[in-house]
Amino acid sequence: MNEGTLNLLVGLAMGLNLLALGSSRLPALIRTVAAQGVVLGVMPLLIEHETLDWRVAAVAVATIAGKGVVIPWLLRRAMRAANIEREIEPFVGYVPSLLLGAGGTIAAVGLARALPLLPAHSGSLLVPGAMASVLTGFLLLIGRVKAISQVCGYLILENGIYLFGLLLIHSTPLLVESGILLDVTVGVFVIGIIVDRIQRAFDSLDTRKLTTLRE
């Protein structure tokens, strides 16, 4: 029914993945992640169902509020406290990570063809979108040295899982959904606190300085 619109949004989210991989300035990266959060939050409303289920609406509102507003606000605050604006020397440069991300997106579309899908989902971009986002998240986690960029990578990874979860939105019970949402939110809060403590303990958010513990 709304499949065209839904696919458009998934495509948008995949485009935002590439934008995240290409942005060197942290505010831009955080903005990208926030925009992706809002795009993801709208999706449950578009998945076809007879009447607008209040549970689906609740998931949508909570997602937009959490991923689109609260978490980006936390990250921006940490960024200002640490007084850093940009990622200067990433492990993986911007052009290579963009190329890897683009290649990964193409591979995700190919790989999704290899997995059997229900007829209802065969035209949907949700599965490739999910895989591409998970991959992007990994690239950011591995390729960036600033803790805030790594958190953004983690968020994009989680967004990918959320996209996949949309396939099951009607069969997972509300209790489990809200538990998952709660855990994810608390998780980011905890990460935010630790980022703050690392900033105070090391006077920097450069994770290359976190190398005292090794063999």
Next chain:
Amino acid sequence: MISLCLILVPLAGALLAAAWREDRTRPLWLPIFGVIHAGLAAALFFNPPAVAAESWFGFDPLARAVLPAVSLLFLVCSAYAVPYLRLRAERPNRVFVALLLTVLGLLSAGHQARHLGLLWVATEAVTLAAVPLLHFNGTARAFEATWKYLLVGGTGIALSLLGSFCLGYASLHGGGRGDLTFAALTAQGAGLSRPWVLTAWVLLLVGYGTKMGLAPMHTWKPDAYGQAPGIVGALLAGGVTTVAFTAILRVRSVVGAAGEGPVADRTLLLLGLFSMGVAALFLLGTRDFKRMLAYSSVEHMGILGLGTALGGPGVAAALFHVWSNGLTKGVLFLSAGNLHRAAGEPTMDAARGMARLTPRSAAIFVAGMFAITALPPFAPFFSELQVVRAGLAAGHGLAVAAFLGCLLLAFLGLTRVVFGIVDGRPRPARVHHARRFRETAAVIAPPLVLLGLSLALGLFTPAILRESWLAAVRQLFPTP
């Protein structure tokens, strides 16, 4: 009903501890709730309740075979926590005490979860609740360790959520309702979509394997165990890892029902042996005795993985090993905590001649080391012997040979570090520091009790325990 109390009572205790005003008396709630929890667990263990097949929660045979071990370990650790927190009176303990009880409640939830989604929620919640426990010391190194724990653990646990969704999709694609209870998934069995089941298995194994600390997803473990207080290390190594292990066992049973058991077993066998090999090599290199315990934990997680790959008898041996490893690791972590306090730093360079400075803790540490390296008649010897027997019976001679080789290397690595810190003449600069640490009965008794339990479990394994492990195997591998 009692099974729900196992979860709710510690959580209520956490609230109480958080609301309690006095730092000095707050730690006493730990043993109080530890005793209640152990009592409830024992009651359920001896009178197992009937669990409805479709229920999301329940003290089923698998929970019965593992959860009492965690409860017992927590009880002893909570007794140790009281003198420990008294020694650390300079640090506020509100968060620490409340979160220890939260972890206990969530561990009980994770062990009893019969729904893939709830299992994930409980495991993720335990992961997060353990974060402030890891950086209790508040040093820069502790925050570094916490950061690595969060990123590696968080990514792993995120992958296991993706795997859970894949398993749900396997059910939908196979014509099911996408019901994520293990009973429903097992019942659908061969009806599950094979490619999705395999995708789910890989993701869930990597995800929960990270939490368990199987190599190569173990990288958070040495840092976290090295920086966390000994009691937290004991609970992570004996409690949190077992939740991830039972998760893998439950998922393995679904994968087996879907007809992909052999694939699952092969991956578990390889991952288990790889973990043992990696751990043995790092044990030969490390100079830090708390990191040494982390690598030893990786090794024993490998043993659990290997046991699981060997079919029914192997799983029974692995469940036995959960008990023997959990209790014996408790001995090592608690006595290592004493040594750490006395020596100031947990490295071979700083800590020497501990047999003279803290003779009792050093003796327990050495005994614990021999126990964990499978000296008879301690329990790990018997559980590892069972793994060997199961391996030979299943025709995995080569795997058994590799297993024994890794055990030998690990033994060399462990003795090298342990005798390095126990033997010799203490550094003069450290003697003064060590004098401030007194080996009172309160810090000696808990590891000694665990050592006794490990010995007793090896000498006369109670028949009811053996029976509970076999019942769990019957639950996981129902014979058609």
